[in-house]
Amino acid sequence: MGFSDSMNGMSTFGTLFIAIVFIIVISTFIFVIGKSITTWSKNNNSPKLTVPAHIVTKRTETSGGAGDSSANTWYYVTFEVQSGDRMELPLRGHEFGQLAEGDKGLLTFQGTRYINFERKIEPRTS
Template sequence: MGFTNFDGTIFSLAPIFIGIIFVIVIGSIIFSLVKGIGEWSTNNSSPRLTVPAQVITKRTNTWGGRNDTAASTDYYVTFQVESGDRMELKVADREYGMLAEGDFGILTFQGTRYGGFERKV
């Protein structure tokens, strides 16, 4: 399907829409890369802290798994430090399974990067 231009030539909108979609997709990829590199850089420049903390809550985020694709799950734990501040950190599946809500211990982290949790009885 085309439209008639002022000089009588026919043009199509399809190349314009394809170009717009291309720019949006490439822009999204570049934005994600810049955001990831920024977070990585911020974490690396943050001090590595070890503080007393309590496990407040745990949650998962499952995504994918449609048709013939595999589902993936991200694991998050919310910790509360002595000052009352809370932070949610992404943890590995093995760490997630070993932590229970209400656990007290020593949390190690660097920015938003989880370093470990040593439970105190």
């Protein structure tokens, strides 16, 4: 086995490795797109519901921001409905900022899609 035979083996391995990585990347991309379309379709086929709820907690998730890349922030609010069930829904930043833990009101949602939260102010008792 000479030097050129060894190089051909390495070349074949390199080509195979690149092909496998390419297939994994494309498969992941297709899976993520498919999952997003499935969630979007499921939400569109769900009824819009408006239910009494209160805000249990709020949280953010941030990624990126190192070096030259910009940071991305996702906003989530956990609502509890009268039955005691809880659901965490993603919101936009400006909606997130207008809500506070403990707020009570009417939550409107469709599947896993947040639509609106109308705060109800309770009268003070003295």
